[in-house]
Amino acid sequence: MDLPSLLPRSFKDGEVVLRLLSNSDWPLEQALSNVADVVRWTSVSAGLSEQEARERVQHSISRYRAGAGGRYVVERYGLACGTVGIGTAGDGPAEVGYALLPAARGAGVATRSIRLLVEWAVRVGIDEVALHTFPDNLASQRTASRCGFVLTGQTIRAVKGADTALLTWSYRPRTV
Ligand SMILES: CC(C)(COP(=O)(O)OP(=O)(O)OC[C@H]1O[C@@H](n2cnc3c(N)ncnc32)[C@H](O)[C@@H]1OP(=O)(O)O)[C@@H](O)C(=O)NCCC(=O)NCCS
Numbered sequence: 314m315d316l317p318s319l320l321p322r323s324f325k326d327g328e329v330v331l332r333l334l335s336n337s338d339w340p341l342e343q344a345l346s347n348v349a350d351v352v353r354w355t356s357v358s359a360g361l362s363e364q365e366a367r368e369r370v371q372h373s374i375s376r377y378r379a380g381a382g383g384r385y386v387v388e389r390y391g392l393a394c395g396t397v398g399i400g401t402a403g404d405g406p407a408e409v410g411y412a413l414l415p416a417a418r419g420a421g422v423a424t425r426s427i428r429l430l431v432e433w434a435v436r437v438g439i440d441e442v443a444l445h446t447f448p449d450n451l452a453s454q455r456t457a458s459r460c461g462f463v464l465t466g467q468t469i470r471a472v473k474g475a476d477t478a479l480l481t482w483s484y485r486p487r488t489v
Contacts, residue, residue, distance in 0.1 A: 316401050317437050318380030324429040329422055331385035331397060331429055334373050338386055341393050342366040344414060351412045354450045356472065376400060382407075387426050389417060397426040399434065399442070406441040406483070407434055411456070418452075427460045435486040445470065445479040457482045 324331040345351045346361035361369065373384035382400020386393045395413030402408065409430055411423050431442050444462060446453040454464075462482035469476050 316380060316382060316399070316407055316439070320377065320380075320383035320399070321433065324385070324433065326425055326429060328389060329425045329429070330388040331426055332388065333377065334370055334384045334386055334396065336367065336370060336374070338393065339363060339366040339370050341386060341396065342369050345396065345412050348412075348415060350452075354447055354453060355410065355412050357412070358473065373398070385426075387413065387417070387422060389420075389422055394422065395426075397423070397430060399430045406443045407439050408443045408445070410444065411453075423456045424459050427456065431460060431484050440485065442484040444482045444484075446482065448478065448480055454480070454482075460484065 320333075322333045342357075343361050343363065343366040346357050346359060346366065351357055352359045357369070358365070373382075376382045377384070382398060384396055384398035384400070387395040387397055394417035395411065397409065397411040399407055399409050409427055411427060413423055434442050442462075444457055445468070446457060448467075457464075462484045465481050465483045468479055468481050470479050471477070472479070
């Protein structure tokens with residue numbers, strides 16, 4: 314599906330600010346690549362060099378410019394503590410992805426950040442937002458549930474070049 318080409322540059326609620334990833338955010342990208350479970354559960358590769366981290370950030374910026382998605386730095390108390398994004402890979406629904414540095418976890422930050430994105434999606438008329446989790450990524454599954462996603466099944470996707478079984482989750486706006 315097409316995402317509206319003008320994704321907001323920022324979102325905020327009472328506790329978190331999401332601001333569009335920019336070139337200067339490569340150290341955050343690099344820091345996330347040094348967190349074992351982020352590498353285990355997401356598409357990021359371990360131990361990115363500065364150049365690799367810059368390229369990954371640039372890829373996200375290019376996707377934003379092409380209207381294919383937005384990736385945002387999550388800030389809490391003014392500190393960058395992770396990233397969250399919404400994008401589309403083609404014909405399917407919009408998808409969200411997220412990862413936080415360990416120090417920011419356990420305080421509802423992911424829940425708040427994802428809610429900001431799905432609430433925006435509902436406001437602009439997107440009728441479904443999806444996400445994928447590894448079957449044994451319980452933290453992400455709890456987060457998905459807490460944000461209103463419902464488990465819908467399983468799929469096989471290429472993750473870092475390997476066919477991988479993932480759970481599929483769906484968020485749909487309430488119709489009543
Ligand atoms: C998944 C992740 C973003 C959660 O971030 P967070 O800010 O700690 O999550 P929240 O505080 O908003 O918690 C949301 C729910 O998940 C639960 N949760 C969080 N961490 C958990 C853990 N390690 N084990 C079990 N449940 C966990 C919380 O208790 C809460 O559920 P509840 O309200 O029913 O109690 C974080 O653990 C992370 O970055 N993991 C590595 C990257 C990753 O897995 N990304 C997702 C790929 S699909």
